[in-house]
Amino acid sequence: MNTTFLMKLTRVSYQIMMESKYVIDATICCHRSSICSNFLFYYDLFDIIIKKVEVFDFMKIEFLGHAAFLITEGDYTLLFDPFLTGNPMATKKPEELKPTHIFVSHGHSDHIGDAILIARNSSAKVYTIFELEEVFGKQGVEIEPGNLGGRLPAEFGSIKLIPAFHGSGIAGGHACGFVVKLNDKKIYFAGDTALFGDMSLLQDEQIDLALLPIGDVFTMGIEDAAKAVEMIQPKNVIPMHYNTFPPIEKDPVEFKKLVEAKTQAKVTIIKPGETTEL
Ligand code: NI
Ligand code: MN
Numbered sequence: 001m002n003t004t005f006l007m008k009l010t011r012v013s014y015q016i017m018m019e020s021k022y023v024i025d026a027t028i029c030c031h032r033s034s035i036c037s038n039f040l041f042y043y044d045l046f047d048i049i050i051k052k053v054e055v056f057d058f059m060k061i062e063f064l065g066h067a068a069f070l071i072t073e074g075d076y077t078l079l080f081d082p083f084l085t086g087n088p089m090a091t092k093k094p095e096e097l098k099p100t101h102i103f104v105s106h107g108h109s110d111h112i113g114d115a116i117l118i119a120r121n122s123s124a125k126v127y128t129i130f131e132l133e134e135v136f137g138k139q140g141v142e143i144e145p146g147n148l149g150g151r152l153p154a155e156f157g158s159i160k161l162i163p164a165f166h167g168s169g170i171a172g173g174h175a176c177g178f179v180v181k182l183n184d185k186k187i188y189f190a191g192d193t194a195l196f197g198d199m200s201l202l203q204d205e206q207i208d209l210a211l212l213p214i215g216d217v218f219t220m221g222i223e224d225a226a227k228a229v230e231m232i233q234p235k236n237v238i239p240m241h242y243n244t245f246p247p248i249e250k251d252p253v254e255f256k257k258l259v260e261a262k263t264q265a266k267v268t269i270i271k272p273g274e275t276t277e278l
Contacts, residue, residue, distance in 0.1 A: 058277040059185055061209070065089030065272035066110060066244045067191065069211060073182055076100050076156045079124070080178075080189050080211070083113030089244050091273035094118050101154070103178050104128040105191025107135070107169025110244075116141055127152065127159055131173030148174055157181030162202070164193035166219070179205050185278065187211065188234065192241065195224035200231040209278055210234035210265075213241030214255050215248030222250060226258040229265050236278060237267045 062070040066089055067081040079099035084090040087110070094114035102124045104115050112132070119126050119141040126136050126143045133145040146152050151160040158181045166175040177190040185208040192213060210232055213219035219241055220228060229237055237259060242250040256267035268276050 059182065059209075060275055060277055061238065061270070062275040063238070063240070063270040063272055064092055067105075067211075067213065067241045068113065069189070069238075069240070070097065070099065071182065071187065073156075073185075076182065078103065078156075078180065078182065079118065081105055081111040081113060081191065082115050082118055083110045085114050087113070087244060089272045095121065098122045099124045101156075102126045103159075103180070103189065104132060104136075105164060105177060105189070106166065106175035107132055107173065108167070108192065109169075111191065112169070127178070129161065129168065129173050129176050131168065131170045135170070148176060156183060160205075162188070162190075163196070163198065164191045165196045166192040166194065179207070185209065188232065190228075192219045195220050195228055197231075199228050202232045207232055207234035209236045209238065211238050211240050214239040214250055214252065215242035215244070216250060217247045222255045222258060225255060226262060229259045229263050233263070234265055237265050238270060238276070239267065 059071060059073040064070060064084065065087050066083050068083055069080045071078045077099045078101045079097060080103045082094065082097065082102065084092060084094050094117050097118050099118065099122055102115050102119055104126060105111050106129065115126060116136060116139045118124065126141055128143065128145060130145040130147050133143050136143045144152060146161045148161050148163050151158050160179040162177040162179055164175040164177045168175045175191055177188065177193060180187045180189065186205055188202060188207045188210045190212050210229065212225045212228055214222050214225045225239065239252045239255050242248050242252060252269045256269060259265055259267050270276050
């Protein structure tokens with residue numbers, strides 16, 4: 001067996017890995033023969049072992065408009081800040097959604113949105129700040145409250161409540177963001193927040209995907225959100241909380257250009273109703 005043939009097979013197995021929907025561990029075993037002359041190696045035995053390590057779909061991220069996202073991987077469907085009724089950019093009705101878990105970053109109506117209705121319809125557990133427990137609990141919704149800095153275990157990984165520099169929408173509470181470990185990936189959902197220095201602490205979390213507001217007026221604008229990316233150093237970013245209403249009209253392409261010029265992060269712009277995969 002010669003080296004050209006070996007290289008061809010290596011390429012084929014690499015293509016199988018890249019094009020497959022599944023994660024495949026392809027190991028090419030090359031047994032060098034004991035014959036080695038004139039500085040040429042001869043391969044006398046060669047086999048490719050392809051074993052399926054774990055079969056799971058890619059993580060699917062659907063933007064529902066404003067700050068609402070539906071993130072699905074395997075058996076889990078996570079819904080973030082489901083503001084659909086009254087959201088001019090919404091592409092889905094609350095009745096269409098059957099998430100397994102719901103996340104509510106704070107009590108403003110453009111974030112709590114239809115969370116109670118959807119939680120009742122789907123029996124999804126709601127993760128939010130402690131002060132919102134009563135609001136949800138009174139409606140008979142199962143709630144898993146936490147507070148800033150706390151990490152909660154979950155069937156799919158874990159959830160950590162991150163400070164958000166923003167009003168809570170409820171007396172005595174704080175707004176929060178979430179670092180969600182979903183299987184092998186980490187998502188930072190910032191909620192509504194201003195830029196703040198402690199975002200750089202999120203570097204240690206090694207975030208795969210950051211969902212960041214860029215609309216300005218009520219949250220970070222484009223420049224501050226780009227600074228946030230420099231601090232957090234996520235692999236991927238999706239902008240949110242813009243163009244829903246006239247005061248927060250922003251060009252996400254401007255944000256993408258700024259971030260990709262300054263950082264290694266990849267910015268994916270998705271329109272409401274569109275889905276991307278990670
Ligand atoms: Ni808000
Ligand atoms: Mn908001």
